[in-house]
Amino acid sequence: MNSIYALNRSELNQFFQSHGHSALFTDFVFDEIYKNFENKNNDLNLLSQKAKQQIVENFDFNLPKIKQAHESSDGTVKFLIEFEDGASVETVLIPFFKKYTVCLSTQVGCAMNCQFCYTATQGLQRNLKANEIIGQYLIAWLYLKEKRSNHSIKPNVVFMGQGEPLHNFEELKKALQIMTDTKALELGPRQITLSTVGFLPGLERWKELPSINLALSLHSPFEEERKSLIPLNAKYPLKEVLAKLDTLPLKKRQFITLEYLLLKDFNDSEAHAEELSKVLPKEKVIFNIIPFNPWPGSRFKRPDLEAVDRFKEYLVKRKMRTMVRTTKGDDILAACGQLKSSENE
Ligand code: SF4
Numbered sequence: 001m002n003s004i005y006a007l008n009r010s011e012l013n014q015f016f017q018s019h020g021h022s023a024l025f026t027d028f029v030f031d032e033i034y035k036n037f038e039n040k041n042n043d044l045n046l047l048s049q050k051a052k053q054q055i056v057e058n059f060d061f062n063l064p065k066i067k068q069a070h071e072s073s074d075g076t077v078k079f080l081i082e083f084e085d086g087a088s089v090e091t092v093l094i095p096f097f098k099k100y101t102v103c104l105s106t107q108v109g110c111a112m113n114c115q116f117c118y119t120a121t122q123g124l125q126r127n128l129k130a131n132e133i134i135g136q137y138l139i140a141w142l143y144l145k146e147k148r149s150n151h152s153i154k155p156n157v158v159f160m161g162q163g164e165p166l167h168n169f170e171e172l173k174k175a176l177q178i179m180t181d182t183k184a185l186e187l188g189p190r191q192i193t194l195s196t197v198g199f200l201p202g203l204e205r206w207k208e209l210p211s212i213n214l215a216l217s218l219h220s221p222f223e224e225e226r227k228s229l230i231p232l233n234a235k236y237p238l239k240e241v242l243a244k245l246d247t248l249p250l251k252k253r254q255f256i257t258l259e260y261l262l263l264k265d266f267n268d269s270e271a272h273a274e275e276l277s278k279v280l281p282k283e284k285v286i287f288n289i290i291p292f293n294p295w296p297g298s299r300f301k302r303p304d305l306e307a308v309d310r311f312k313e314y315l316v317k318r319k320m321r322t323m324v325r326t327t328k329g330d331d332i333l334a335a336c337g338q339l340k341s342s343e344n345e
Contacts, residue, residue, distance in 0.1 A: 002059050003060055003061075003062065003129075004033060004059040004131075005061075005130070005131035005178070006174075007059075008130075008178055008181070009027070009184070012029065019054050021051070025051075027183050030183045031183045033061075034183070062084075063135045064081045064136065065082045066143075067082045068080040077092070077093040077143065078090055078091075079092070083132055083135075089161065090161060091161060093143065099155065100140075101158055102137055102155045102156070102157055103158050103160050104133055104136050104137060104159055105128065105133075106127070106159060106165040106167075106168045106172055107127050107162055107164070107167065108124075108127075108162065109123050109125045109163070110122075110123075110124055110163045112164050112197055112232050114217075115228065115229050115230075115299075115300075116229055116261055116300055118295040118340045121340065124163075127163075127167075127168040128171060133172070133175035137157065141155060154185065154186075154187065158192075158194075158195065159172070159192075159194040159195060165194050166205075172194075172209075176210055176212065180210045189212045189213075190212070190254070192210075193212065193257070194209075194214055194215065195217060195257075196215070198217070198230070198232060198236050199236070200241060200244060203244045206248055211251055213255075213256075214245075215256070216245065216257070217259050218258045218260050219267060220267050221272060221275040221276045221279045221280070222272075223239070225267070245281075254284075255285060256285050260287060260290065261290050262289050262303050264304075268303055272311075273311065273314030273315050273318060274314075276318075276320070277318035280320070282319060286323060287315055287321060287323070288322075288324075289308060289322065289323070290324075291325075295340075
C-alpha cells in the first residue's frame, strides 16, 4: 500500500479525479492530513463513508519508527529512525533561541565518500522516498509537541543529515513540494536550507525547486586539497561549481552560505584565507566556519578556539562576511558530519 505522505497535491488529485472527485475535494483532504497534524486531529471523519473507504483501502498513514532518541545536554535530540525495510537514518532536532530546526537525511548512507564525514564510512545503501523524508519531519514535530509543548511551532528544516540531497533529486523535489504547499506543511521556502558538496547535475536543476536557501560545503579553496576531502571535486571542480552558483537566482536579502569545516593544521592557515578571498564572490554569500566535530576513527582534529578566532580574523580582514557556527549535540554525536545509521550504546 502507498504511504499517503508519498504524494504531492497533484498526484493525490490524479487519484481522486480517477475516483470521481473534484480538485476541491483533494484540497480538503490534503489540508486535513497535514493541518493540525501535531494534534492528531483532523476532519477526515467528515468525509462520506465511500470516500473514507477509498482512502483507507489505498493509503496508509504510518510514520517511520523512532528506534532511539538521545537528548544532548544543550537540548539537541538525535533520533535513530527506522523505515519499513529495516533501514535507518539519523535525524536531529536542534534548538535555536525559541525555535527548533530539524536536520533531515535524504539517503541511507552516502555515495560521496567525503573524508571528514562519519556517514561516508557506511557507503550508499539507498535513496529515501519522499514519504520517508516527510516522515522524519513529522516525527520531529510530534516529538516537540509531546515533550516540549511550549515549543510546538513547526520547526525549520536543514537538509544536512545523511546523504547528498541533490543526488536524490526527484524524491527531494517531491518532499519540498509537500513541505512548501500551503495546503500541506506550509513552510516558507526561506525556512528551508539545503546543503550540497557541489553535485553539479542537481545544481543544474536548482530552478525546479522552491526558492529555498542553499549552502555549499566548501572546505578548501585549493582544487587538489578539496579533492582530497571531497572526491566529487574531481568530477565537478570547485571552479565550475562556483560559476554555477553565480547564475542561480536569489531573492532580495537571500544569501548563499559557504560552509567551511575548519580542520586543525589542515585548512586553517592565512594562505587558505588569502586564496578564499581570491576565488570566492564577496556579494550575496556568507562564510560559515564550522569547527570540526571529531567522530570515532576520524583522522582530523578539532581546532582550538584561538585557531578558530584567528581564521575568522583572517577572513574579516579580507572583507568577507563571516560567522562561526556554534556546535550543538556533539556530546551525542549529533553534530555536523557525525551522523551514521547505527545504534548508540
Ligand atoms: S558530507 Fe554529506 S555528501 Fe559528504 S559523505 Fe557526508 S553526507 Fe555525504
